[in-house]
Amino acid sequence: MKFVLCSCVWGKSDELPAPYPLGCHALDTAAVAMLLWDIHLSAGQRRFVAESFGVPECQARALVAFWAGLHDLGKCCPSFQSSQTGPEPEFLEREEFASPAGWMNEGSVRHERVTHLVLPSILADYGYDAASRPGKSVAHQVGQILGGHHGVYGPMLDRVTLRHPGRSEPRIGTAPGWQEQRAALVDVVHAACGRPVAPGRVAPAGAAVLVTGLVVLADWIASGHTWVRARQTDWMTAGDEDWQAHFQRAYTAAGPDVEELQLAAPQWAPAAGFSDVFPEITRPYPLQADIAARLPGLVSGPGILLVTAPTGDGKTETGLFGARLLGAAAGHPGLGVLLPTMATTDAMWERVRAYVRRAAAADTPVTLLHGMAWLKEAYSTDAPDAELCDDGVSTTAGDFVRRKHLGLAAGTAVGTWDQAAMACLPMRFNTLRWLGLSGKTLIIDEAHAYDAFGHALTVRLLQWLGHLGAPVVLLSATLAGSLAERLVHAYLQGAGHTALEPVAPAYPGWLFADAATATVTASGTIPSTRAHPLTVDQHLVHHTHDPNAADGRAATLNHLLAPLYEDGEAAGAVLVVCNTVPDAQATYQALAARSGTRTPNLLLLHARMPQWQREDLTRQLLDLLGPRAQRPSEPWIVVTTQVAEQSLDVDFDLVVTDLAPLAQLLQRAGRGHRHTLGGRGRRPRWAPSARLVVLAPAGELPPPAWGNVYDPALLRRTRDLLTERADSPVAIPEDVTSMIETVYADLNTLAEEALHDDHRRAGRDAAHAAAADTAAIPAPGTLTDLYPITDRDLDPDLLTTRLGADSARLLPVYKTADATYWLDPECTRPLPMPAPGHKRLTRAQVADLARLSVPAPGTYLPQGPDTAVPGEWNKTPLVRELRLLPHRVLPNGHIHGHRTERHTLRLDPILGLVRTAVRESSG
Secondary structure: OOOOOOOOOEOOOOOOOEEHHHHHHHHHHHHHHHHHHOOOOOHHHHHHHHHHHHHHHHHHHHHHHHHHHHOOOHOHHHHHHOOOOOOOHHHHOOOOOOOOOOOOHHEEEEEEHHHHHHHHHHHHHOOOOOOHHHHOHHHHHHHHHHHOOOOOOOOOOOOOHHOHHHOOOOHOOOHHHHHHHHHHHHHHHHHHHOOOOOOOOOHHHHHHHHHHHHHHHHHHHHOOHHHHHHHHHHHHHOOOOOOOHHHHHHHHHHHHHHHHOOOOOEEEEEEEOOOOOOOOOOOOOOOHHHHHHHHHHOOOOOOOEEEEOOOOOOOHHHHHHHHHHHHHHEEEEOOEEOOOOOOHHOOOOHHHHHHHHHHHHOOOOOOEEOOOOOOOOHHHOOOOOOOOOOOOOOOOOOOOHHHOOOOOHHOOEEOOOHHHHHOOOOOOOOHHHHHHHEEEEEEEEEOOOOOHHHHHHHHHHHHHHHHHOOOOEEEEOOHHHHHHHHHHHHHHHHOOOOOOOOOOOOOEEEEEEEOOOOOOOOOOOOOHHHHHHEEEEEEEEOOOOOOOOOOOOHHHHHHHHHHOOOOOHHHHHHHHEOOHHHHHHHHHHHHHHHOOOOOEEEEEEOOOOOHHHHHHHHHHHHHHOOOOOOOOOOEEEEEEHHHHHHOOOOOEOEEEEEOOOOOHHHHHHOOOOOOOOHHOOOOOOOOOOOEEEEEEEOOOOOHHHHHHOOHHHHHHHHHHHHOOOOOOEEEEOOOOOHHHOOOOOOOHHHHHHHHHHHHHHHHHHHHHHHHHHHHHOOOOHHHOHHHHHOOOOHHHHOOOOOOOOOOEEEEEEEOOOOOOOOOOOOOOOOOOOOOOOOOOOOOOHHHHHHHHOEEEEHHHHHOOOOOOOOOHHHHOOHHOOOOOEEEEOOOOOEEEEOOOOEEEEEEOOOOOOOEEEEHHOOO
């Protein structure tokens, strides 16, 4: 029996002239989903969904639209229709819409949960299997997909509830009116979508997650206030309650609306070879030339490409070229580029924008994804592409794709690695991340740059990407062979392969693993045009900043830097890399206090500085020592921390560094003799060739001052290796692989040579990997229930992609005697407050506060009354998470830092955030 859908069942009412019928919103969402299928999904995504459900692509389009239209079916229930904030429709007084006795005492049931409960039994009338156990029932899978449209999946139903939901949950509304209207709504949407037949089988988890993401996206678009008002006007003007006519109007309107939201998959200009992609590179590096010659003949669909080469061999362009080939072959034209730090991400965003402008055939937004991206002026919505000729391509990302959860929906996205890794955690709306990732070819740069916890998440990420058929390109300068094999195997396991051959990448070189066949093709070792000997001088020193201590770190550093303090020597630039911020600050102070016949310029850069200061100093360094800078005529010493390893494209004549694991040392060495100077200047005679000086603690590792920055076993093995090679320069790149394998060997390889700290390292890595496995969503091949993919009760603030991460952003403020707080030591800038009549700070005010803030471990400044932000900020995202770092301003202008039980914290204009133990503090 067919029932008539009543427009009195409402779906939306906020800020509308009248309630908007639930049927209208259902048809709107179905129409938008159809357009998203055509415009937003890649060919690979469409094929994957269709094959997963066992239907032709044209039918899959209609099916997904049909399901999307039913996402709010659960709003046809007593608790939603009688909501205190709703319109209180008159039909609720009718007997056929009676509510279950006593339901008000039990509270309401969420409407998405009602959708999950009621839909399977209704779909049984349309040929969907609702008789099998829930994990094998297509009807249940669709119900669970739609029950997750608010970002969290509901638990799998039991057999009884699947068949008779009203018995288990009477609050769904069991009276005839509720059941008839729900059945009528399903039939109206089914008819509008062309009455698609039921799918033949339950889909694997990846397809279900992808469809969920599309449903969520369609719902968000169809719930936009402007959209709803426009469709409501059309509905009321027509006045005929013709549901099919409303669907046709919505479908017609959805086309330009979806296009305007910048959700179209990217289109790339034709490119047959490397020179077509990078015409400006007239002489490709050997690595680039080899891949350009051989990879096109290997790629026929998705797969994983691994590129290993030292810094300067053109890995970025190689990765983009590989992504172009893989994306075209797999039907995944979207592009995602992931990097380990915000600084490297910002720099790569600029490069990718330039690439997209040249390579894209149509406007393609390029989103920038990390926690502070919105502070980057060039990424502001007020800063579109500077100038475009008539045939130019815009890369400006508009408001919609800059919204929370939607950055990966853009055709091209550049972000920190955790933006993808978070999809592997049971976070709310992680289905939107998977929707964005699954339509892209993903480049993961610096694939070696994570700890055991991060590597385990990367493994899970690659398993899911392999499962989804999304191509991947891995780039690394120092990737151990065992880790390379683990990453490649993870991707192939996700693609469904179990019996896998060993993987042994060459260095420099590349390998490609085909997702369909698991065939691995590897290059031989490829010559590097940047091959060179690297002199490594290791000095065993006592870790002290006392320049008078014999064999001390400070005395050795003074000796090494002597030429910069002497008038007769040529100018030059030296990078000094410290392992901790306190060491960097103490080193800078000691060098500033040192005297000589001339005074070199000194610059200090580390992570615990205000955002604006780091940006200014980084810009200054690039202007001074960047790839196009004229060499300075005066001596320069730059003292920094790990921020120099990956985020600075600068060139020093000499690099001096504290001992670190070998991979980090090689990264630091890459800042020396990095560029060909040409006519931009000369190297000083005291630094004619690439040289790395390592200051290695002579005693126990690590010294107490370093804490747990680096693993003791890796430090020891690096120090031992450098001692063994004391008389032999490191041949870059020939020696890199053997040295990396020596330092990062696992217990099986070390066998009887393993020491106690090696066993501790193995145990710690295993524990961290196990912690990641526990925190992450299950691997896709083992998953039948969608519930574990999200967790409603999990606090998103407790989820992290880095084990042990406990960071906070401190806002230095200055307190005068009258208890007034100021943003500057001169006490001229009061703390901003929302304008009268407003609850939030403006975007400009938030940006100003964020640029003044300093990142630091959360343990540095415990939350308390002294550190709490003003109550007026509590409605403003980001700033409500800040912690005030109060400084006391005395009448004479002197400033005292903030004292806790353990230490005193103060912001120094040059040193950044200074932490002094209480026992050392003068008060």
